[in-house]
Amino acid sequence: MLDSRIDQRLKRTWDFFLANAEGLLLGTLVVLVGSLLVIPAPWLALNLLQETLECSRSGRRVRWQAAYDRQGNFLKSWGLALAMGIPITIGYALLIVPGVLLSLYWFHAPMLAADGRGVGDALSESGRIFRARNDWASYLLNWLVLAVLGTVSGVLAILVVLTVPLTLVYLALCYTDETGPVTLTPLPKREVVV
16 A cells, blocks of 8 residues: 555665665766766666565565566667656646646556556556555645655755665665565466457
8 A cells, every 4th residue: 555654665665775775876977977878777777666556565685786687678668758758748737737647647557567567557556556555645645745856856966876776776665565566467468260
């Protein structure tokens, strides 16, 4: 449940960060260098997000090398970045409220993609999870935590090295609190018969 456990989740985020600071900070530096090159940026970020999710579930330490050693995520990361980024950007341009609503609707989509779902499945499943909840205000509160972290990194650029890993860990904990500690079962492969 995503409800009112924000204070506990923030503490767990900080504890996880401290236990994995080296891997998270070095992985973040890899993501930031990749952001300068633009093309690998979504791929590196999704890889580090996936590593964070796996480590939050298993209890093992975060490996910073995971930010660049998962080649299978490249197309998925760009698909997700474009499928979410363009509509959310347009939503923010249209008076902010539509952008916030889309951000809430697709709150879990990056985590679902990191958990092995395809882009379309991640977006639709995230929407289904959001619609199944009656207390969408909890999503807003958790989104505000992420917005504050993003604002801090935007205002004080030097802190981006700290806010990116905290954001990834917070997202992973929101997701596992909502869906449970076990991975979602993958959807069956679709066969096209001609």
